[in-house]
Every structure is written in structure tokens, then in C-alpha cells.
Amino acid sequence: MTSVESRFESAKQQYADQGVDVEAALARLADIPISLHCWQGDDVAGFEVGGAELGGGIAVTGNYPGVARTACELRSDLEAALAQIPGRHRLNLHAIYAETDGKRIERDALAPEHFSAWIDWAKENLAGLDFNPTCFSHPLADSGFTLSSADPAVREFWIDHCVASRKIGLAMGEAMGTPCVTNVWIPDGYKDVPVDRLAPRQRLAESLDKVFAEELDPAAHLDAVESKLFGIGSESYVVGSHEFYLGYALTRGKVLCLDAGHFHPTETISDKLSAVLCNLDRVLLHVSRGVRWDSDHVVLLNDDLRAIADEIVRGGFEKRVHIGLDFFDASINRVAAWVIGVRATLKALLAALLEPTDRLKQVEADGDYTARLALLEEQKTMPLGAVWDHYCEQSGAAVGPAWLDVVRGYENDVLAKRA
Ligand SMILES: C[C@H](O)[C@H](O)[C@@H](O)C(=O)CO
Numbered sequence: 001m002t003s004v005e006s007r008f009e010s011a012k013q014q015y016a017d018q019g020v021d022v023e024a025a026l027a028r029l030a031d032i033p034i035s036l037h038c039w040q041g042d043d044v045a046g047f048e049v050g051g052a053e054l055g056g057g058i059a060v061t062g063n064y065p066g067v068a069r070t071a072c073e074l075r076s077d078l079e080a081a082l083a084q085i086p087g088r089h090r091l092n093l094h095a096i097y098a099e100t101d102g103k104r105i106e107r108d109a110l111a112p113e114h115f116s117a118w119i120d121w122a123k124e125n126l127a128g129l130d131f132n133p134t135c136f137s138h139p140l141a142d143s144g145f146t147l148s149s150a151d152p153a154v155r156e157f158w159i160d161h162c163v164a165s166r167k168i169g170l171a172m173g174e175a176m177g178t179p180c181v182t183n184v185w186i187p188d189g190y191k192d193v194p195v196d197r198l199a200p201r202q203r204l205a206e207s208l209d210k211v212f213a214e215e216l217d218p219a220a221h222l223d224a225v226e227s228k229l230f231g232i233g234s235e236s237y238v239v240g241s242h243e244f245y246l247g248y249a250l251t252r253g254k255v256l257c258l259d260a261g262h263f264h265p266t267e268t269i270s271d272k273l274s275a276v277l278c279n280l281d282r283v284l285l286h287v288s289r290g291v292r293w294d295s296d297h298v299v300l301l302n303d304d305l306r307a308i309a310d311e312i313v314r315g316g317f318e319k320r321v322h323i324g325l326d327f328f329d330a331s332i333n334r335v336a337a338w339v340i341g342v343r344a345t346l347k348a349l350l351a352a353l354l355e356p357t358d359r360l361k362q363v364e365a366d367g368d369y370t371a372r373l374a375l376l377e378e379q380k381t382m383p384l385g386a387v388w389d390h391y392c393e394q395s396g397a398a399v400g401p402a403w404l405d406v407v408r409g410y411e412n413d414v415l416a417k418r419a
């Protein structure tokens with residue numbers, strides 16, 4: 001027996017003593033896909049012919065070598081990351097990752113054919129695809145307003161882009177046999193205090209109603225809307241605030257996207273899950289790590305991430321919460337950034353799945369808050385790592401930090417050779 005296996009067997013017994021079935025927990029974990037965000041691989045630049053600088057009040061810092069310059073390079077980098085991540089996962093694409101054969105295709109004219117290479121590759125490598133219209137990094141977003149613009153021509157352009165994006169998302173969902181979540185995030189807002197907070201929100205609601213006018217088969221496609229508190233250049237007012245989208249999602253039956261970096265710095269999204277899922281069917285998560293602001297740091301196995309995973313598992317929300325990642329760090333190896341973030345997310349889910357939740361719920365229901373606190377605290381030193389290592393080994397992913405050597409090898413052989 002290898003040391004990984006002997007540590008696993010002893011951990012399994014320790015969890016069994018707590019009433020936890022480790023094999024059942026691992027089977028549940030294998031069934032939870034994480035949607036990797038393609039934009040970590042190229043600093044949210046995309047491959048649009050004649051594309052603009054990154055805009056929309058989001059910023060990527062760092063200049064680590066090896067950024068992906070083409071869709072082929074990005075797919076190769078994703079394969080390198082996926083090889084170090086146990087389980088089968090999804091990919092979240094933005095419209096600016098279209099492949100248009102060297103021709104400039106305006107965003108309102110994008111079509112499924114511009115993503116056929118992604119779809120073919122996804123069939124081999126992934127459990128599903130998700131999608132996003134790109135309503136930033138474009139001259140028609142320079143005013144700071146897109147779907148809520150006061151200019152009807154600007155609004156029209158972005159409505160048409162979002163309609164085109166839903167068709168692309170639908171094609172992805174049909175091809176993959178699992179619904180594609182197409183998420184609309186817009187940067188619209190004001191740097192300074194506005195007088196009229198209402199009119200842009202009314203225009204946004206009208207525009208969204210036009211975007212979503214056509215009913216799409218939920219077996220292949222789901223619509224999500226993402227709120228934000230502030231961005232760079234929209235510090236005082238964001239049109240698509242949380243309250244706006246919560247109301248919109250509730251009244252229109254849409255998926256609500258909660259981005260961990262899009263709330264007040266001391267506000268967490270974990271507590272929101274059970275609250276919004278009392279009335280909404282589904283939630284999309286953008287798991288991110290804000291440091292002092294919406295800085296989009298790589299997610300780590302910290303208290304916030306564990307609390308999100310705990311809420312998903314304790315609520316039995318695995319099929320109602322779509323887990324996507326959203327961070328972009330250009331100061332470290334970008335492939336490693338994906339591996340660190342996804343492995344951390346899976347570890348958090350595993351920790352939650354290994355919790356004796358029924359017992360904890362029972363002591364809570366009995367009013368035994370002493371036992372609740374004591375058992376939760378004891379849980380923290382249970383041998384999660386031994387189960388995690390077994391899961392990695394069983395799935396063909398590297399055990400422990402060994403993945404870093406493989407990613408370093410890819411860096412030397414491939415990334416370092418990019419000019
Ligand atoms: C690139 C993404 O769509 C973007 O990060 C968005 O989801 C967001 O969170 C903006 O702050």
C-alpha cells in the first residue's frame with residue numbers, strides 16, 4: 001500500500017467514527033463541476049481583431065511572462081491546468097475569445113460558428129461550456145454606459161450583442177448536452193454622485209427584457225445577471241446593483257450571479273446563498289478573492305471560500321449553484337493560478353462534504369450550541385489532506401505540490417518561449 005493509500009485508509013476510519021461516509025463524499029465531489037474562467041490565461045485581453053484595451057473598470061496587474069496570445073495557446077494552457085485538477089470541469093468563455101479567421105467581426109454579428117473550435121475542443125476536454133457577452137473593452141462602452149446608455153444606438157448595439165451571445169450560449173449548451181449559463185455583466189455607472197439614479201436602471205431593465213425576449217430551452221441554456229457595488233470609474237453609482245438584479249432575477253426567473261468581490265469589503269456571499277435560494281431557482285457564483293477591494297486575487301482555501309462551500313453542501317444546493325471562478329492575476333504563472341484556484345475550491349467542497357452535517361444540524365435543533373461549537377472546531381483538524389491526496393491520485397492529478405513541478409516544466413518548455 002502506498003503512503004497515500006495508508007493515510008487515506010486511516011482517515012476514512014476517522015471520518016467513519018464521526019458518522020461520515022468518505023466514499024459517498026468523494027462520489028458527490030466528482031459530480032460538482034467548476035467553471036474555469038478562460039480570461040485568467042490572457043489577462044482578459046481576448047483575441048478580437050482590432051480589439052481595444054481592457055476597459056469596464058476592471059484591471060489586471062502584473063507582467064509575468066507567457067501570456068496566451070492565441071486561442072490555440074489558451075487551449076494548450078488550459079489543458080496543462082486541467083491535467084493537474086481532479087475531476088471533469090467546465091470552461092467559461094467571453095465573446096472576445098471568438099475565432100474569426102483574422103477578420104474583424106463586430107460583436108453584434110458574432111455567431112456560434114466563431115466558437116466552433118472551442119466547442120470541438122470542449123467535447124474532448126470538458127464537462128460543459130458557459131458564456132458571457134463582452135460589454136466592455138470597446139469604443140461603444142467608452143462612455144461608461146452600455147445597456148443602460150441614454151443613446152438608443154449604443155443600447156441597440158449592446159442589446160444585439162447580448163442576443164447574439166445567447167444564441168452562442170444555446171449552441172454551446174446543445175453541443176455539450178448540459179445547459180450553458182450565459183452571464184450578463186455590464187460596467188455601467190458613474191464616477192461621481194449622480195442626480196438621476198432611476199432612469200439608467202429603467203433603461204437597463206428595458207434593454208434586458210429585449211435581450212431575453214426569446215425563450216430558450218432551459219435544458220440547453222440559462223440566463224444569469226451579475227451585480228456589482230463599484231468599479232474603477234464607477235465608484236459612486238453602478239446601474240446594475242445587487243438590489244436591481246435581485247429584483248430582476250426574481251421577477252423574470254433568471255439566474256442571479258453573486259461575485260465574491262462585488263460587495264462591501266466586509267460583506268461575504270456565503271450567507272446570501274440560502275437567502276436568495278428561498279425564492280430563486282438557481283445562482284451562479286463568481287468565486288473571487290477581493291483584497292481591500294474587488295482586486296480579483298486567486299482564490300485560496302480561506303474562511304470565505306470554506307463558508308461558500310459549506311453553504312452549498314449543507315443546503316444540498318450542488319445542482320442549483322453553478323460554481324464559476326473569476327480572478328485574474330498576471331503577477332504569477334497563469335496556469336498555476338488556475339490550478340491553485342480550482343484545487344482550493346475543490347478542497348473547500350471536499351471539507352464541506354466530509355462534515356457530519358446531520359449530526360451538527362441535530363445538536364443545533366436541540367439547542368446544544370456548546371456541542372455545535374465544539375464539533376465544528378474539532379472538524380478543522382480532521383485529516384482532510386489525506387482524503388484530498390487520495391482523490392487526486394485516483395483521478396490522475398498530482399498529489400500535493402508535485403503539480404507545481406509539472407507546471408514549471410510546461411513553463412520552461414512552452415510559456416517561456418512566447419515572446
Ligand atoms: C471578465 C468578467 O466577466 C468580469 O470579471 C465580471 O464578471 C466582473 O466580475 C467584473 O468585475
Ligand SMILES: [Mn+2]
Binds near residue numbers: 185226259286326
Ligand atoms: Mn464576476
